[in-house]
Amino acid sequence: MSTLEAPPDNCKRPADGAGDGDVKKAKLDEDAHSSHPKWTSLNSFKFVKVLREDPQAKSVCIHATSQLKRAADQSDGDAQSAEADAIILLEKTAFDTTDSGISTLLAPDTSLQQHFNNDIYGTYDSLLAPSLNNVKTVIIFPASAKHMEKYASHESHVIYESPEDYQSITLPYIQSSSFEMQWIYNILEKKKESEFIVYEDPDPEKGFVLVPDLKWDRKSLDTLYLSAIVHKHGIKSLRDLTPEHLPLLKNILNTGLEAIEKEYGVPKSKLRAYFHYQPSYYHLHVHFNQVKFTAPGSNVVGAHNLSDVIDNIKLYPDYYQKRTIPFLCKTNAKLYKCYEAAGKI
Numbered sequence: 001m002s003t004l005e006a007p008p009d010n011c012k013r014p015a016d017g018a019g020d021g022d023v024k025k026a027k028l029d030e031d032a033h034s035s036h037p038k039w040t041s042l043n044s045f046k047f048v049k050v051l052r053e054d055p056q057a058k059s060v061c062i063h064a065t066s067q068l069k070r071a072a073d074q075s076d077g078d079a080q081s082a083e084a085d086a087i088i089l090l091e092k093t094a095f096d097t098t099d100s101g102i103s104t105l106l107a108p109d110t111s112l113q114q115h116f117n118n119d120i121y122g123t124y125d126s127l128l129a130p131s132l133n134n135v136k137t138v139i140i141f142p143a144s145a146k147h148m149e150k151y152a153s154h155e156s157h158v159i160y161e162s163p164e165d166y167q168s169i170t171l172p173y174i175q176s177s178s179f180e181m182q183w184i185y186n187i188l189e190k191k192k193e194s195e196f197i198v199y200e201d202p203d204p205e206k207g208f209v210l211v212p213d214l215k216w217d218r219k220s221l222d223t224l225y226l227s228a229i230v231h232k233h234g235i236k237s238l239r240d241l242t243p244e245h246l247p248l249l250k251n252i253l254n255t256g257l258e259a260i261e262k263e264y265g266v267p268k269s270k271l272r273a274y275f276h277y278q279p280s281y282y283h284l285h286v287h288f289n290q291v292k293f294t295a296p297g298s299n300v301v302g303a304h305n306l307s308d309v310i311d312n313i314k315l316y317p318d319y320y321q322k323r324t325i326p327f328l329c330k331t332n333a334k335l336y337k338c339y340e341a342a343g344k345i
């Protein structure tokens with residue numbers, strides 16, 4: 001491979017001491033996330049624009065703004081308030097197809113409005129009881145420019161990342177970016193979501209925490225989605241995996257599948273476990289979901305089956321350091337711009 005051009009400034013490694021080596025654990029503040037209030041309605045948000053919509057998934061992602069209250073300023077003692085960006089993800093949830101779920105649907109509470117009928121056919125709007133009309137809602141607030149980048153609808157391209165590209169473009173980009181990983185440290189340190197932990201192995205080397213993923217409504221087993229977040233810090237992604245991580249990977253695969261089967265009754269044969277490449281957060285985690293559910297990022301380019309990863313490393317210890325790994329990248333992403341500036345696109 002020929003010598004690579006120097007990456008553009010915003011893709012460079014930070015100066016020594018400002019982020020050398022692995023992505024560092026952010027300092028935990030007891031009041032982290034106090035900026036995210038417990039909203040009871042959406043009417044305090046001002047609509048800005050639709051970032052993307054998916055009629056098939058029945059979801060919409062909205063850019064809005066809301067008032068962000070800051071702690072009292074020491075000089076005047078007054079609480080400050082400023083408009084900040086919010087991302088609101090709304091997704092109609094799947095039907096509850098258990099006997100009781102369907103019985104509730106076929107109840108007097110469901111009223112029908114007919115559009116037309118013809119011979120034996122008729123179409124209607126069903127107006128369901130509010131309890132059956134749940135719309136899964138994720139609010140990210142205050143949302144950063146990186147969140148806007150992630151959720152905006154932009155064309156994607158496949159980038160073929162060679163080991164040299166990783167070293168000269170992707171790694172400096174990772175080291176110079178902040179990935180808002182506080183939510184991960186909050187889970188690992190039981191500051192958030194501890195009540196939802198499905199399984200934990202506290203071992204610092206091969207341990208992990210298994211929690212429902214943000215994307216799951218935590219109700220429908222058809223869309224079951226959990227994440228195993230490793231306790232060990234400093235493993236950024238698939239690229240870092242070597243034989244030293246095999247005990248960790250095998251533990252996640254075997255114990256993770258067992259724990260899900262035990263908790264939800266979904267057999268291992270109906271589950272898949274995989275990594276995203278590139279991930280959104282560079283702290284190693286594994287995605288678990290039902291095989292019949294096409295989760296975002298479970299496609300051929302972005303997903304790497306955990307059992308394949310284990311086998312590849314067993315066969316070729318430096319497989320993930322040596323191979324070219326393709327990934328999907330949106331044109332508005334900073335990483336895309338780094339590859340563009342390096343003349344790789």
Ligand code: G7M
Pocket residue numbers: 183193211212213214215227275276278279280281282287297
């Ligand atoms: O591999 P990648 O980095 O793309 O995936 C990150 C995963 O973390 C996604 O599936 C997100 O839905 C999930 N996730 C992101 N956040 C901010 C949270 C969170 O706060 N809690 C939980 N449980 N999952 C999250």
